[in-house]
Amino acid sequence: MNGNDGTRVQVTLRVHRFTPRPERDRPRSGSPFAKQGSPFGSGTARRRPRGKQWTQDYLLSVLPDTTILDCLLDIKRTQDPSLAFRYSCGHGMCGSDAVAINGTPTLLCTAKVKDWAVAQTARNTTDAEGFRKTTGTDDDPAGNAADVSGTSGVSGAHDGSPLVIELSALPGFPVQRDLIADIDPMLEQIKRLKPYLQADGKLATTKDGKIDVFEYLQRPEQLAAYETLSNCIACGVCEGSCPVFAGGEAFIGPAALITASRFINDSRDTAADARMDAIDTADGIAACQSVRACSRHCPRGIDVGEEIWQLIAKVKER
Amino acid sequence: MSPKHVEQMYDALIVGAGAAGLSAALGLLRSERIAQMTQEGRAPKILVVSKLQPLRSHTGSAEGGIAASLGNVSEDDWHWHYYDTVKGGDWLVDQDAAKLLAQEAPVTVINLERSGVAFSRTADGHIAQRKFGGHTAHFGQQPVPRAAYAADRIGHQILHTLWQQCIAQGVEFAEEWYVTDLVLDERHERVEGVVAYDTHTGKVHALHARNVLLATGGAGRLFHTTSNSWDLTGDGMALTLEAGLQLEDSEFVQFHPTGLAHTGILISEAARAEGGVLRNSDGEAFMQRYAPGHADLAARDVVSRSIMAEIDAGRGVADPKDPQGPRDCVWLDMTGIDPEHMHAVLPQVVETIEDYAGIDPTKDYVPVKPTAHYTMGGIPITTDGEVYTWADGARHKVTGLYAAGECSCVSVHGANRLGGNSLLDACLFGQRAGAAVAARIADSHAVASPDDNAVAAEDPSQDAVETTAQTRRTELAGLLKPTGQAGENTGSEASSQPQTLQDDNAYQLLADLGSAMERALAVRCNHDSIAEALQLVNEDFAERARALHTHSDSTAFNQEVTAIWEVRHLLELAKAMLRAADARHESRGSLKRTDYPDRDDKQYLAHSMVASTGTVAWQPVHILDMPPQAREY
Numbered sequence: 001m002n003g004n005d006g007t008r009v010q011v012t013l014r015v016h017r018f019t020p021r022p023e024r025d026r027p028r029s030g031s032p033f034a035k036q037g038s039p040f041g042s043g044t045a046r047r048r049p050r051g052k053q054w055t056q057d058y059l060l061s062v063l064p065d066t067t068i069l070d071c072l073l074d075i076k077r078t079q080d081p082s083l084a085f086r087y088s089c090g091h092g093m094c095g096s097d098a099v100a101i102n103g104t105p106t107l108l109c110t111a112k113v114k115d116w117a118v119a120q121t122a123r124n125t126t127d128a129e130g131f132r133k134t135t136g137t138d139d140d141p142a143g144n145a146a147d148v149s150g151t152s153g154v155s156g157a158h159d160g161s162p163l164v165i166e167l168s169a170l171p172g173f174p175v176q177r178d179l180i181a182d183i184d185p186m187l188e189q190i191k192r193l194k195p196y197l198q199a200d201g202k203l204a205t206t207k208d209g210k211i212d213v214f215e216y217l218q219r220p221e222q223l224a225a226y227e228t229l230s231n232c233i234a235c236g237v238c239e240g241s242c243p244v245f246a247g248g249e250a251f252i253g254p255a256a257l258i259t260a261s262r263f264i265n266d267s268r269d270t271a272a273d274a275r276m277d278a279i280d281t282a283d284g285i286a287a288c289q290s291v292r293a294c295s296r297h298c299p300r301g302i303d304v305g306e307e308i309w310q311l312i313a314k315v316k317e318r
Numbered sequence: 319m320s321p322k323h324v325e326q327m328y329d330a331l332i333v334g335a336g337a338a339g340l341s342a343a344l345g346l347l348r349s350e351r352i353a354q355m356t357q358e359g360r361a362p363k364i365l366v367v368s369k370l371q372p373l374r375s376h377t378g379s380a381e382g383g384i385a386a387s388l389g390n391v392s393e394d395d396w397h398w399h400y401y402d403t404v405k406g407g408d409w410l411v412d413q414d415a416a417k418l419l420a421q422e423a424p425v426t427v428i429n430l431e432r433s434g435v436a437f438s439r440t441a442d443g444h445i446a447q448r449k450f451g452g453h454t455a456h457f458g459q460q461p462v463p464r465a466a467y468a469a470d471r472i473g474h475q476i477l478h479t480l481w482q483q484c485i486a487q488g489v490e491f492a493e494e495w496y497v498t499d500l501v502l503d504e505r506h507e508r509v510e511g512v513v514a515y516d517t518h519t520g521k522v523h524a525l526h527a528r529n530v531l532l533a534t535g536g537a538g539r540l541f542h543t544t545s546n547s548w549d550l551t552g553d554g555m556a557l558t559l560e561a562g563l564q565l566e567d568s569e570f571v572q573f574h575p576t577g578l579a580h581t582g583i584l585i586s587e588a589a590r591a592e593g594g595v596l597r598n599s600d601g602e603a604f605m606q607r608y609a610p611g612h613a614d615l616a617a618r619d620v621v622s623r624s625i626m627a628e629i630d631a632g633r634g635v636a637d638p639k640d641p642q643g644p645r646d647c648v649w650l651d652m653t654g655i656d657p658e659h660m661h662a663v664l665p666q667v668v669e670t671i672e673d674y675a676g677i678d679p680t681k682d683y684v685p686v687k688p689t690a691h692y693t694m695g696g697i698p699i700t701t702d703g704e705v706y707t708w709a710d711g712a713r714h715k716v717t718g719l720y721a722a723g724e725c726s727c728v729s730v731h732g733a734n735r736l737g738g739n740s741l742l743d744a745c746l747f748g749q750r751a752g753a754a755v756a757a758r759i760a761d762s763h764a765v766a767s768p769d770d771n772a773v774a775a776e777d778p779s780q781d782a783v784e785t786t787a788q789t790r791r792t793e794l795a796g797l798l799k800p801t802g803q804a805g806e807n808t809g810s811e812a813s814s815q816p817q818t819l820q821d822d823n824a825y826q827l828l829a830d831l832g833s834a835m836e837r838a839l840a841v842r843c844n845h846d847s848i849a850e851a852l853q854l855v856n857e858d859f860a861e862r863a864r865a866l867h868t869h870s871d872s873t874a875f876n877q878e879v880t881a882i883w884e885v886r887h888l889l890e891l892a893k894a895m896l897r898a899a900d901a902r903h904e905s906r907g908s909l910k911r912t913d914y915p916d917r918d919d920k921q922y923l924a925h926s927m928v929a930s931t932g933t934v935a936w937q938p939v940h941i942l943d944m945p946p947q948a949r950e951y
Contacts, residue, residue, distance in 0.1 A: 020874045063639060065676040073825070081823040081878050082870035086374075089547040091583050091674065093474065094374040110673065176518070177875035184319055187371075196482035197434030203348070204432065206425035215431040217443035223436060230436045230478070231471060234373050266436075 009163060011117050013058045013071055015083065016168035017178045020051035056080075064114035068165065069097060072108065085179035092299050095235035099179045100168045105240035106297040117163035170240040183236045189256040190234065193278055197263065198271040216268045226265035229307065231300040232258050238294035238304045244287055251287035252279065254294040254304050261311045276315045285312045319493045320516060321365060328527040329362035329759045331512060333497050333554065336375035337473075337741060338723025338748035339366060339533035340480035342703075345752025347487045351760035362759050367492045367514050367525070369549060369880070372481045376535055376547040377744070380473025381586060381666070383448060383465025384430070384745070385738030386423035390444040391463040396420040398455055399464065401944065403739060406452045407694075407732020408907035408949050409923065410567065413942035415701050419730045419739070419746060426746045427466050434479040437468050451587060451618065452736045465738040470586070470666045476741060494518060496880050498790050500530065500557040501783045502716065506707070509718040511783040512557075513790050517880060520873025522794060524787035528762065529755045531720040532557065532697060532705075533748060540888055540895070541690035541840060542832035543582040545574060554725035556887035558697045559894055559930040563716065564707050566727040566925050566937070567695035568891070569899035572735055572908050573841050575621035577689025579637040579647050581674050585686060587737075589652060589667050590614045592660070596625065597649040597683065598633035604648075619734055619908050622688040626841040629687075637685050639675070649683035688841050692735055694908065695898075696727040698927065698937075703728075703751025708927040708937045720755055722748040729925060729939075733907020797879060798871045823869065824881035827862050831885065834859070835892055839899060842910040848900045855892050863889055890930060898926040901934040907949075919946050 058075050069087055076083060086096040090109045097108040101116050173181035204213040238254040239245050245253045260279050263269045279285050285308070292305030330346060332339050343366055346352060352362060368375070387394035400420035404411045431437055431445055438446040447463040455462035468475040492514065499513035511526040534554030538546025555565055575596075576585045590596075595603045596614055608624040609616035616624075625648050628634060634645040652660065657680040661668055671679045698713075699705055703720040706713040723744040730743055838851030863886050868878040904918035905911050923946060924936040 019870070019872050022873065065639065067674075077823070077825040077829060078819060080869065081819070081825055081881075082868070082876075084875050084877050088370060088374050088549050089376065089379050090581075091379070091670070093379045094370075094376070094547060096370070096374045177872075180875050187319070191485050194486070196486040197432075197479075199432070202432070204425050204428045206422060208421070211425050211428060213428070213432070215428050215437075215445055218439055219443045220439045220441065222443075223439050227436055227469075230475065233378070233474070266434075268434075 007063075008061045009064055009113070009117070010059060010061050011071075011113055011163045011165060012120070013060065013068075013075070014164055014166045015056050015058065015178065016053070016166075017056050017083070018051055018053050018169070018175050019177060056083075058083075062113055064112070064117075066113050067109055068101065068111045068113065068116065068167070069108040071113065084177045093233065095233035095299075098170045098183075098235040098237045098240065099181075100171055100240065102166050103168075104297065105170055105237045107235060107237065107299050110299055113165065116165050118165075119161045120164040170236055172240045172242070172246045173236070181236075183239075186236050186239055186253060186255055187234070189252050190259050192252075193256055193260045193275065194271070195259045195263070197266065197269055199268050200270075218267055222267040225267070226262050228300075228302055229258055229262035229265065232262070232302060233300060235299060237297050237299060241293040241296060243291055243293065244289055250283055252281075252283050254288075254308060257285065257288070257308050257311060258302065258304060261307055264311070264314070273318075276318060279311075280315050285315055288312065319371075319491050320495070320518060321490055321492050324523055324525065325363050325365070326526065327363070328365055328511075328525065330364045330529040330531065330755050331525055331527040332364070332366045332531045332533060332752075333368070333512065334375075334533035334535060334723070334725070335366050335368035335370070335372035335481075335491065335493075336377040336533065336535055336723065337476055337480060337744035338535075338726075339368065339531070340372065340477075340484055341745045341748030342531050342533060342720075342722055342752035342755070343484055343489050344480065344487065345749035346756045346759075347489070347752075349753050349756035349760075352756045355760065355763065360763065362763075365490050365492055365525070366484075367495045367497060367512070369494060369496045369517075369553070371493045372484075372491065373478065374549075375477055376550055377477040377741070378474045379545075379547065380476075380741055381470040381584070383450060383467035383472050383738045384427055384476070384741040385450065385453060385464050385736070386427040386466055386742065387420065387464060388424050388427065388445060388447060388466065390440055390466075391447045392455070394455065394462055394464055396423065398457060398462065399423060399453070401457045402453050403730060403736060404732070404944050405458070405947075405949055406736040407730075407734055408917065409919070409941075409944075409946040410570075410729070410732035410906060410925070410939060412729040412940040413944060414940050415728045415730045417942065418701055419742060422746050423742055426742060426749070430476060430479065430745065433483050435468065435475045437466055437475070450737045453738065473741065476745065492516070495523075496883065497534075497553065497557065498522075498883055499786045500532070500561040500719075501786050502561050502563075502719070503782065506562050507714075507717060509716060513783065513787045515790070515794075515879070515883075517875060517877070520794070520876060520879070522787050522791045524781075524783040526783050527718075529718045529720065529758060531703065531722065531751055531755060532725055533721065533723045533744075534725045536693045536724040537888070537891055538690045538693075539828065539884075540832065540835045540892055541571075542829070542836045543577055543580060543687060543840075544690040544832075545577060545582050545584045546690065551884040551888050552693075552725070552891040553884070553887050554721065555693075555696055555894075556890040558705070558721075559890050562930070563705065564698060564927045564929045564935070565695060565891075565894055565898070566698040566708075566729065566927055567733070567898070568693070568895045568928060569902055569926060570694035570731075570733050570908050571690060571839065571895075572618065572692040572694060573622045573688035574691040575618055575625055575688050576650060576686040578670060578674055579685035579687060580640065580643075582689040583670055583674055584689065584691075585650065585670065585684070586664075586667055587615075587618075588664060589650065592652075592663055593655045594650050594652040595654065596621070596686070597651050598628045599635050599645070599648075600633060602633075603651075604628055604633075617734075619910075622841045623910055625686075625688055635685060638677075647685040647687045650686045651683050652679040653681065653683070655680070690840070692731075692740060693724060694727070694731040694733065694735055695926075696725045697721040698925075699726045699728050699747075699751070701728055701747070701750065702754040703747060704754065708935055718758070720751045722751040727925075733909060794879065797867050797882060798873065798876070799867060822862055822866065824866055824878060824885045827859065827866065828881070828885050828888070831855075831859055831888060831892065838896065842912055843899055844911055844913040845900065848896050852893070852896045852900075855889055855896065859889055893932065894928045894930060897932040898928040898934055901928075902926060
């Protein structure tokens with residue numbers, strides 16, 4: 001069954017929402033006693049945004065093949081235009097729509113209902129005869145999900161255990177509103193590592209169609225050494241998956257390391273040594289614990305954990 | 319990122335951060351005179367304002383390549399590229415601009431490579447090139463590999479490289495700021511600045527500038543089925559119309575023949591090159607009938623028109639995802655391609671079909687329909703990116719106003735764009751516009767003292783930018799009064815039925831406008847289809863747009879505010895596009911008028927110049943080297 005037979009399923013999108021309190025214009029620490037804040041934190045610690053938090057359910061009737069982004073766009077049109085989430089290209093290239101689906105960081109536009117909907121009450125509930133299910137519940141939400149496009153998932157919805165998909169903002173970053181997270185910390189960390197080709201810096205000029213300087217030569221096998229890395233779309237999925245990155249400053253993060261590795265492995269780049277020095281730090285490669293959660297949902301298919309492992313070896317073996 | 323503080327006066331504001339906007343920023347900062355000024359501690363104040371973080375720009379979705387007669391794979395000559403571009407555009411191309419495009423293409427591509435683009439390579443390490451529709455050697459003799467590529471991700475590579483170089487140059491960005499107004503002086507002769515809405519805080523900023531460069535991209539969201547991202551809402555074009563200026567050739571919109579059914583996501587031409595065949599509801603391979611000899615590999619506009627003719631004749635099929643819906647697709651039959659070969663040479667195509675249609679193309683037919691892809695027309699510019707109006711038979715420049723990329727029309731694409739020429743247009747003419755702004759900044763700093771910054775704010779009532787910003791603030795306050803529907807009910811209980819909104823919203827209006835424009839203009843049109851859409855746009859839709867309001871009164875990241883302004887921009891643009899299409903009584907390139915089926919060089923070898931009033935003026939095409947001929951492939 002490919003989910004294209006026109007059978008719709010009822011699914012609830014459970015969204016963790018947040019609306020920030022309006023910013024006040026007066027300076028933050030009006031009281032002289034409040035200046036220090038926590039005795040443990042520095043004065044520059046990022047302020048946790050304050051506001052209203054709640055969970056909201058949206059019930060939809062959709063084809064199992066529908067992407068979760070399309071579900072949310074439908075909600076905007078027909079149920080709740082105030083629901084906030086980033087999106088742009090809708091087919092996995094722009095990298096704007098990374099969120100946590102059932103707790104797992106991934107892109108809204110590549111995730112489908114049939115792969116993520118889980119029966120809500122599979123755990124800790126009994127069926128009509130009073131028995132609890134013992135298979136495919138506790139450790140295997142994916143096992144439930146796989147059934148959705150088939151008959152058991154549909155009937156599951158009918159017999160009172162509705163299908164649910166839980167959505168929250170990308171973990172590891174401050175929430176700005178609903179599913180929108182502030183990923184500027186990631187971009188700042190990438191920028192710190194000079195994320196641009198460093199070579200002789202000469203640009204070509206032309207007169208009457210004739211050129212004075214040509215391209216840097218690079219053989220296909222030299223390109224292969226970094227091509228996959230150059231496909232990173234900076235969506236932040238790897239960062240949201242990383243248990244060390246969660247919380248920010250202690251680790252420069254997998255995305256920044258992938259960017260560094262992209263240039264270190266580019267035969268045209270002349271700054272490899274300086275680049276390796278820049279990541280050979282306590283908050284650089286030393287902070288990576290090789291958990292490899294970063295590899296699991298990379299939308300560009302980069303084996304982030306393995307690449308970082310290779311990078312660490314390269315830095316250590318110099 | 320938002321700027322730490324807003325300057326009293328900017329030397330240059332660049333609106334948009336895709337290939338064109340970023341190329342402009344680099345063209346500006348890399349110019350020698352600006353580098354000199356910066357070294358002397360007189361760095362010009364420049365800000366790039368964009369409604370997306372730059373890496374999210376739609377440039378990143380371009381797949382195929384960027385055209386340049388490098389001759390890395392086989393002999394090539396820029397004269398041939400020049401000819402192909404003029405012919406592909408059905409002779410509605412300004413030949414001085416196309417000549418420049420072809421001549422400067424190689425240096426543009428070389429400098430992208432030297433900036434870091436990971437181009438695919440030939441065995442000896444040069445930039446690899448592939449064949450592309452309409453690009454030929456010896457003036458139409460045989461296909462030539464002219465498109466420099468990076469697997470099927472050239473746009474991603476170019477976008478990221480340009481952003482990286484901007485980081486190297488320390489460019490300041492105002493990200494997720496939406497420009498609501500372009501402000502000119504009263505006589506529409508000089509730019510004064512823009513008004514921008516910071517979506518993070520909901521603040522409206524008056525940004526004064528000596529130079530403004532628009533690089534906001536296309537307007538695919540005018541149509542229901544489009545390959546364009548959700549953000550391509552024609553903002554720059556609408557800003558220009560609303561400021562009292564004109565658009566050029568806005569009636570020309572390219573429809574790519576094979577969008578994946580109602581998603582509009584592109585299925586590359588390579589699918590047909592490898593043996594894919596288009597079939598109607600009877601299973602007939604109909605292209606043989608429309609284009610004997612070329613069949614499924616005829617020119618883009620020809621294939622799109624043939625598909626629509628089949629659908630109009632009742633031989634279309636429904637998108638299997640919406641079986642009860644309109645029969646507005648045809649089948650792409652790829653089952654004749656050996657499955658192993660298909661996976662080897664069309665990996666991205668197979669992945670897209672599997673992911674977004676849930677279909678195995680080795681076994682089942684794939685539903686496709688033409689998808690809105692590219693706006694050939696736009697803000698009229700000179701080859702240095704200067705915006706002008708056409709009046710009394712002459713171009714009148716607007717001092718300090720520039721444009722580049724898909725939102726502009728230097729007229730290198732004419733009535734139909736060749737593949738590989740859009741990235742080239744954006745990078746090359748973006749760079750040129752940036753260099754032109756640089757020269758103007760350097761000139762003005764050389765004569766005037768840098769301390770005359772405060773000119774703008776002396777008398778607030780004379781400050782047009784601030785006045786316009788104040789009007790927007792008042793309007794915003796009105797938009798933010800919700801009527802208490804939906805939105806923030808905090809209940810977590812699942813109701814048994816989907817809730818439905820009782821009142822209208824911008825997202826729904828966007829969808830309805832897309833359907834109406836598709837009925838009126840997609841692939842073919844006539845006076846009646848245009849008139850019907852114009853009536854909707856002028857009456858029903860206009861009324862709905864006026865009545866729109868948000869469903870939450872919180873200003874932080876209130877996406878509905880932007881959506882309301884976007885849909886109003888689209889309506890403004892739709893009106894102009896429909897008027898221009900109505901005024902052109904001929905068929906040329908991508909514009910097929912069923913009531914005027916032939917090209918008419920006597921009357922319409924001219925660019926339409928439409929204003930927001932609906933008046934259309936005609937500007938003669940620049941013919942330099944090649945008089946019009948029949949366009950045959």
